[in-house]
Every structure is written in structure tokens, then in C-alpha cells.
Amino acid sequence: MVGAVILVALMLGTPEARVAPLPDRERAGCLALTRSVARGATITRESVGPVACRDQVPAPLAFDRASGLVVAARDLDAGAYLGRTIIRDLPDVAKGATLMLVSTQGAVRIERPVTALQPSRSGRVFVRDGDGQIYAAPVDGKKAPR
Numbered sequence: 599m600v601g602a603v604i605l606v607a608l609m610l611g612t613p614e615a616r617v618a619p620l621p622d623r624e625r626a627g628c629l630a631l632t633r634s635v636a637r638g639a640t641i642t643r644e645s646v647g648p649v650a651c652r653d654q655v656p657a658p659l660a661f662d663r664a665s666g667l668v669v670a671a672r673d674l675d676a677g678a679y680l681g682r683t684i685i686r687d688l689p690d691v692a693k694g695a696t697l698m699l700v701s702t703q704g705a706v707r708i709e710r711p712v713t714a715l716q717p718s719r720s721g722r723v724f725v726r727d728g729d730g731q732i733y734a735a736p737v738d739g740k741k742a743p744r
Contacts (some may be wrong), residue, residue, distance in 0.1 A: 628652070629680040640717070643685050644668045654682035663715050691718045691737055697725060699735055 628651035636643055641659065657678040658671035667686055691697065691714050699712045712725035715732065722734050 600640075600715070621713050627682065629676055629683050629685065631657075631674055631676050631678045631680065634675045635674045635678075637672045641668045641670060641680070641683070641685055646680065646685055649679065651682065654681075655677050656683070659683065662717075664718075667717065689721050693717045697735075698722075698723060699727065699733065 628649050629646040630647055630649040631641075632647045633645055635641060640662075657674050657680055659680065660669050661667075662669050678744045693716055694713055695714045696710050697714055699710050702709045710727055712727045712733070712735070714727055715724040720739055723733050723737050724732055726732050726735060
């Protein structure tokens with residue numbers, strides 16, 4: 599077993615050869631809010647701007663596992679320092695968006711408007727119809743023809 603570990607180490611090279619230097623603080627890119635954000639609201643690219651990195655504790659953020667997005671853990675004022683935070687684009691489906699639920703069986707096609715109960719980038723989303731029924735529906739990302 600020891601021979602196998604040594605062989606792998608020789609094949610990969612020394613650890614120093616594989617370690618990249620940390621990026622310069624200024625080039626790494628830190629962010630701050632350009633406008634106020636309410637608790638639980640998604641932090642979007644439109645709500646942040648680049649700032650110089652500093653030795654300061656960043657504002658409290660949370661990760662929403664359902665949407666895969668960063669949200670404010672409390673109400674945050676404009677100018678709040680976020681540090682090095684990765685901000686993704688908004689989800690394909692925003693919470694509260696009006697969608698069309700389409701059910702097809704053979705030649706029969708039923709369409710009904712529904713409201714998204716959560717944000718979603720892909721996969722499934724929970725929706726509520728006009729009668730209050732809640733469904734888990736797949737998101738196909740296609741725009742409805744007009």
C-alpha cells in the first residue's frame with residue numbers, strides 16, 4: 599500500500615508544483631450592495647457593484663437550496679459589504695411568476711394558469727392553480743406561443 603501512495607505522489611509531482619498562488623485581493627473582486635435588499639430577497643447582479651476588498655466581516659447572507667441562489671439573511675442597506683461572493687443570474691422562474699401548466703394525454707391538451715410558489719432554475723417547481731391546488735410541475739423553459 600505504501601508503494602502505491604509513493605507511486606501516485608511521483609506521478610502527480612510534488613504538492614508545491616500543483617498549488618496555485620492566491621489571487622491578489624484587488625483582482626479577486628469583492629462586492630457591495632448598490633441598493634437596499636430586504637430579508638429573504640435574492641441578491642442579484644443588478645443589486646451589487648465591485649469594491650476594493652477589505653478586512654471586514656461581510657454582511658450576513660444565506661444560500662437558498664431550493665433555487666441555488668444567495669439571499670439576504672436580514673434587511674441590508676445600500677453599501678453593505680458582501681466580500682467575495684458569487685452571484686448567479688436570476689432563476690428562470692421567479693417566485694410569484696404566472697406560468698401555464700400544460701397537461702397532455704394523447705390528443706387532449708389542457709392548459710391552465712398557475713403561480714410559482716418558489717424560484718427555480720430548472721427541474722421542478724411547486725405551483726398553485728386558481729382553485730388553490732398545489733402541484734409539483736416540471737419546468738421546460740419554453741416560452742408559450744402568442
